[in-house]
Amino acid sequence: xxxxxxxxxxxxxxxxxxxxxxxxxxxxxxxxxxxxxxxxxxxxxxxxxxxxxxxxxxxxxxxxxxxxxxxxxxxxxxxxxxxxxxxxxxxxxxxxxxxxxxxxxxxxxxxxxxxxxxxxxxxxxxxxxxxxxxxxxxxxxxxxxxxxxxxxxxxxxxxxxxxxxxxxxxxxxxxxxxxxxxxxxxxxxxxxxxxxxxxxxxxxxxxxxxxxxxxxxxxxxxxxxxxxxxxxxxxxxxxxxxxxxxxxxxxxxxxxxxxxxxxxxxxxxxxxxxxxxxxxxxxxxx
Amino acid sequence: xxxxxxxxxxxxxxxxxxxxxxxxxxxxxxxxxxxxxxxxxxxxxxxxxxxxxxxxxxxxxxxxxxxxxxxxxxxxxxxxxxxxxxxxxxxxxxxxxxxxxxxxxxxxxxxxxxxxxxxxxxxxxxxxxxxxxxxxxxxxxxxxxxxxxxxxxxxxxxxxxxxxxxxxxxxxxxxxxxxxxxxxxxxxxxxxxxxxxxxxxxxxxxxxxxxxxxxxxxxxxxxxxxxxxxxxxxxxxxxxxxxxxxxxxxxxxxxxxxxxxxxxxxxxxxxxxxxxxxxxxxxxxxxxxxxxxxxxxxxxxxxxxxxxxxxxxxxxxxxxxxxxxxxxxxxxxxxxxxxxxxxxxxxxxxxxxx
Amino acid sequence: xxxxxxxxxxxxxxxxxxxxxxxxxxxxxxxxxxxxxxxxxxxxxxxxxxxxxxxxxxxxxxxxxxxxxxxxxxxxxxxxxxxxxxxxxxxxxxxxxxxxxxxxxxxxxxxxxxxxxxxxxxxxxxxxxxxxxxxxxxxxxxxxxxxxxxxxxxxxxxxxxxxxxxxxxxxxxxxxxxxxxxxxxxxxxxxxxxxxxxxxxxxxxxxxxxxxxxxxxxxxxxxxxxxxxxxxxxxxxxxxxxxxxxxxxxxxxxxxxxxxxxxxxx
Numbered sequence: 039x040x041x042x043x044x045x046x047x048x049x050x051x052x053x054x055x056x057x058x059x060x061x062x063x064x065x066x067x068x069x070x071x072x073x074x075x076x077x078x079x080x081x082x083x084x085x086x087x088x089x090x091x092x093x094x095x096x097x098x099x100x101x102x103x104x105x106x107x108x109x110x111x112x113x114x115x116x117x118x119x120x121x122x123x124x125x126x127x128x129x130x131x132x133x134x135x136x137x138x139x140x141x142x143x144x145x146x147x148x149x150x151x152x153x154x155x156x157x158x159x160x161x162x163x164x165x166x167x168x169x170x171x172x173x174x175x176x177x178x179x180x181x182x183x184x185x186x187x188x189x190x191x192x193x194x195x196x197x198x199x200x201x202x203x204x205x206x207x208x209x210x211x212x213x214x215x216x217x218x219x220x221x222x223x224x225x226x227x228x229x230x231x232x233x234x235x236x237x238x239x240x241x242x243x244x245x246x247x248x249x250x251x252x253x254x255x256x257x258x259x260x261x262x263x264x265x266x267x268x269x270x271x272x273x274x275x276x277x278x279x280x281x282x283x284x285x286x287x288x289x290x291x292x293x294x295x296x297x298x299x300x301x302x303x304x305x306x307x308x309x310x311x312x313x314x315x316x317x318x319x320x321x322x323x324x
Numbered sequence: 325x326x327x328x329x330x331x332x333x334x335x336x337x338x339x340x341x342x343x344x345x346x347x348x349x350x351x352x353x354x355x356x357x358x359x360x361x362x363x364x365x366x367x368x369x370x371x372x373x374x375x376x377x378x379x380x381x382x383x384x385x386x387x388x389x390x391x392x393x394x395x396x397x398x399x400x401x402x403x404x405x406x407x408x409x410x411x412x413x414x415x416x417x418x419x420x421x422x423x424x425x426x427x428x429x430x431x432x433x434x435x436x437x438x439x440x441x442x443x444x445x446x447x448x449x450x451x452x453x454x455x456x457x458x459x460x461x462x463x464x465x466x467x468x469x470x471x472x473x474x475x476x477x478x479x480x481x482x483x484x485x486x487x488x489x490x491x492x493x494x495x496x497x498x499x500x501x502x503x504x505x506x507x508x509x510x511x512x513x514x515x516x517x518x519x520x521x522x523x524x525x526x527x528x529x530x531x532x533x534x535x536x537x538x539x540x541x542x543x544x545x546x547x548x549x550x551x552x553x554x555x556x557x558x559x560x561x562x563x564x565x566x567x568x569x570x571x572x573x574x575x576x577x578x579x580x581x582x583x584x585x586x587x588x589x590x591x592x593x594x595x596x597x598x599x600x601x602x603x604x605x606x607x608x609x610x611x612x613x614x615x616x617x618x619x620x621x622x623x624x625x626x627x628x629x630x631x632x633x634x635x636x637x638x639x640x641x642x643x644x645x646x647x648x649x650x651x652x653x654x655x656x657x658x659x660x661x662x663x664x665x666x667x668x669x670x671x672x673x674x675x676x677x678x
Numbered sequence: 679x680x681x682x683x684x685x686x687x688x689x690x691x692x693x694x695x696x697x698x699x700x701x702x703x704x705x706x707x708x709x710x711x712x713x714x715x716x717x718x719x720x721x722x723x724x725x726x727x728x729x730x731x732x733x734x735x736x737x738x739x740x741x742x743x744x745x746x747x748x749x750x751x752x753x754x755x756x757x758x759x760x761x762x763x764x765x766x767x768x769x770x771x772x773x774x775x776x777x778x779x780x781x782x783x784x785x786x787x788x789x790x791x792x793x794x795x796x797x798x799x800x801x802x803x804x805x806x807x808x809x810x811x812x813x814x815x816x817x818x819x820x821x822x823x824x825x826x827x828x829x830x831x832x833x834x835x836x837x838x839x840x841x842x843x844x845x846x847x848x849x850x851x852x853x854x855x856x857x858x859x860x861x862x863x864x865x866x867x868x869x870x871x872x873x874x875x876x877x878x879x880x881x882x883x884x885x886x887x888x889x890x891x892x893x894x895x896x897x898x899x900x901x902x903x904x905x906x907x908x909x910x911x912x913x914x915x916x917x918x919x920x921x922x923x924x925x926x927x928x929x930x931x932x933x934x935x936x937x938x939x940x941x942x943x944x
Contacts, residue, residue, distance in 0.1 A: 046764070047764035047765070047768060047770045047773070048764070048770075048772075050760040050761060050763055050764035051760065051761045051764045051765070051776055053756075053757050053760070053761075054757035054758060054760070054761040054780060054820070055761075055776070055779075057757060057813065057816065057817065058779055058780065058817065058820075061795070061798065061813055061814065061817055062779075062782070062783070062791075062794075062817050064798060065794035065795055065797060065798035066786070066790075066794045068794065068797050068798055068801065069790070069793055069794040069797050072797055122693065125686075125689060126689065126690065126693050129682050129686040129689060129690050130690075132681055132682050132686070133681070133682060133690075134681065139935065141690060141694065142934075142935055142938065143925075143934065144694045144697050144698060145693075145694075145697060146938040147922075147925060147938075148697055148701065149938065150874050150878075150921050150924075150925060151701065151878070151917070151918055151921050152877075152878035152880070152895055152898075152914075152917060152921075153878065153880065154878075154880055154895045154898050154899050154902065154914075155701075155704060155898070155914040155917055155918060156700050156701070157700075157902075158700075158704055158898075158902055158906065158910060158911065158914055159699070159700020159701055159702075159703050159704040159914075160700050161902070161906055162700075162703045162704065162707055162715055162717065162906070162911070163699060163700060163703055165715075165906075167715075168715075169703055169717045172717075196700075199696065199697065199700065202697075207938070231683070256785065256787070259787070260787030260788055260789055260790070262788065262789055262880065262881040262884075263880050263881065263895075263899065266899070266903065267899070267902055267903060270903070276789075277787065277788075277789035277881070280789050280793060281789065281884070281885075284793055284796065284885065285884075285885070290793075290797070293793060294793060294797070297787070297789060297790045297793050298790075300787055300789070300790065301786060301787055301790045304787055305785070308785070
């Protein structure tokens with residue numbers, strides 16, 4: 039911009055950088071160190087350096103179950119979001135402007151409403167005496183309530199509600215980049231609507247599906263409010279386990295080790311996924 | 325001493341030399357164009373004069389004052405940007421007044437000067453509009469008024485007409501020339517459009533690969549291009565590879581594609597050269613006057629003129645004829661062509677191919 | 679452009695019902711006159727809205743959330759705007775790393791952020807303080823502001839600033855008179871999005887609040903995990919209405935479509 043402005047970008051970023059270094063990087067490093075400390079119920083946290091917390095987590099099938107459940111829930115949520123989000127994003131792109139605005143509000147508006155509030159809605163819907171069970175019993179379809187609260191299925195359902203907007207946003211962005219004339223071209227060559235969707239739209243939307251999946255998976259794997267409210271102590275996932283270790287058991291080092299393992303596994307999956315996507319779709323992204 | 329002097333201006337970006345030892349002198353009140361294809365370094369040169377880029381070496385002197393150490397905002401130049409760069413949240417009047425405000429000029433004076441500037445560009449009635457609500461040509465005028473109102477010593481125009489459609493562009497060329505002369509401001513225009521450069525400027529400086537190729541009046545550059553690059557860049561031309569067989573004061577003999585052609589006296593030693601022959605200099609004549617014969621392989625009607633492509637022993641030649649409302653040769657017809665030897669330009673052989 | 683067939687229409691309606699269902703039941707339940715969750719309500723009553731007034735805990739929590747949202751969104755904006763100007767234009771060594779760092783709160787699991795903040799604040803004795811909460815929130819919401827401001831900055835015509843400079847404006851004047859007005863919609867949009875994110879944040883906040891700084895989502899969360907009564911529904915309804923009001927406001931200023939979809943969506 040001006041002679042001698044080489045340091046300028048850094049000067050402009052310095053305040054934000056300072057905040058992030060002091061209050062993000064330092065705490066993360068401290069947490070990493072904490073995960074090597076030991077804990078006893080009476081002595082509290084001792085600044086030792088050992089792998090005992092990791093050994094405890096990795097040597098106990100209880101934790102395997104929790105990690106397994108967490109990633110299963112995240113995977114199921116991601117798949118459902120993709121299967122539902124893809125056609126919905128496509129339909130959205132073909133709506134008349136007025137209905138599109140309405141639908142965008144309906145689809146994306148909930149993003150702005152607290153997850154606690156939305157999960158409360160699902161708790162009311164899914165409970166044994168909840169709206170769905172009551173309605174089903176009233177019309178005589180069931181005699182005893184279907185258990186949906188405190189199940190993985192219930193958590194997935196509510197998580198889909200929370201996450202599907204992100205998926206639609208990502209696919210929508212990919213569809214926006216598509217030249218609408220490509221569909222017309224396919225039609226002029228004799229393709230039926232479903233063929234157009236499968237052969238023309240789907241391949242172009244795929245980068246959006248994949249990047250949306252990445253977001254949905256990582257957010258679902260670390261979701262807290264929804265599994266905490268709908269799963270309680272009975273259906274524990276990694277984040278609720280960490281919460282219990284920190285705020286109930288007070289075994290911070292163990293909680294930190296679990297959290298670090300969550301961080302590492304989520305980052306690993308994301309990086310691997312990114313690599314895969316880049317390799318497969320190198321040509322589609324400009 | 326010239327009013328604006330660029331001497332040995334060089335700009336390197338890493339390994340790339342964008343502007344290479346560029347020197348140019350502009351007299352007060354003159355209108356000079358920097359003409360060249362995109363990537364030739366003309367915009368970088370303008371950015372260095374404006375102070376947005378720092379030269380790697382060389383100097384810029386304006387009215388006896390070295391600009392090297394002067395920050396962009398104190399150079400006091402009027403600049404019209406390619407995108408016009410109007411402030412979208414300010415009205416026309418506020419846009420034009422901005423520079424005066426920066427100079428701390430009082431409200432009354434400001435009003436008067438803005439009115440005069442808008443008058444100059446014929447926009448007085450639109451002073452309360454926002455740029456968004458204006459046409460391309462009007463925005464262009466606002467940008468011009470904003471640059472001129474600060475009474476700059478030098479006006480820099482960066483591809484000012486490239487965002488306008490063809491018809492408007494021609495109108496604005498005349499307008500621009502009028503406004504520049506009324507304001508009497510020394511002007512440097514950067515453009516890739518040879519018509520624009522030739523129509524507007526007193527002198528044209530052709531740039532290529534960061535270097536100055538030729539710098540003369542538009543007529544001179546067009547008629548006597550110094551290289552085959554310039555001859556093809558300015559206007560249409562037929563470029564032919566040839567060899568000088570012999571040359572003396574009376575003229576030269578050139579071998580081209582197995583034919584012997586007469587040419588003007590060449591300064592070149594016998595050896596390879598490039599011949600340039602303007603399509604409008606080739607005439608269609610009777611057989612007995614012909615230099616060579618050929619067949620029409622393409623014919624395009626352009627309204628005021630006809631464009632022919634004619635297959636000849638020299639290769640395909642472009643020929644342009646004014647439309648006189650008469651029948652012209654048709655596709656496949658045999659024609660006879662002639663030109664005066666003086667109209668052949670003998671240029672250094674092109675490095676590489678065509 | 680072709681429009682949707684009947685299958686697409688039915689699909690969209692069902693999907694919209696799915697998206698709205700939890701919100702509709704929360705709002706519906708909040709109007710019950712009964713002492714338990716009931717949907718649809720047998721009668722319309724404002725009993726549970728009046729009950730909010732008898733629970734100063736929730737009002738206090740809402741007030742803290744409001745202050746926290748305003749303060750952290752403002753702090754974050756003030757930091758994000760210059761950073762976005764640096765990142766959004768010009769290349770410099772470390773630019774990509776810097777951007778990745780500022781967007782990283784989106785990638786790191788929130789529960790990890792929560793315990794990291796808890797650990798840090800505890801060691802330095804600032805846990806549960808309003809200032810601690812504010813700066814932690816400022817970090818979490820930074821990516822939202824940065825993305826919107828970055829979109830504005832990259833959409834900015836660089837030559838308008840050069841024009842101002844050539845007319846004699848100083849750096850500060852260029853920023854104040856030309857750059858800021860041009861990116862202002864993005865800054866406001868980012869601020870609102872950040873405010874809402876802070877206002878709704880639970881996972882990080884639940885670790886670092888103290889009884890005196892408990893925010894509304896945390897208060898609601900701990901209430902819900904113990905019992906679900908119509909009171910949480912009526913409070914949630916108020917929160918929903920508040921958000922809808924904000925959305926309406928944003929739509930006027932920035933365009934809700936643009937805020938949600940963004941020129942630079944993820």
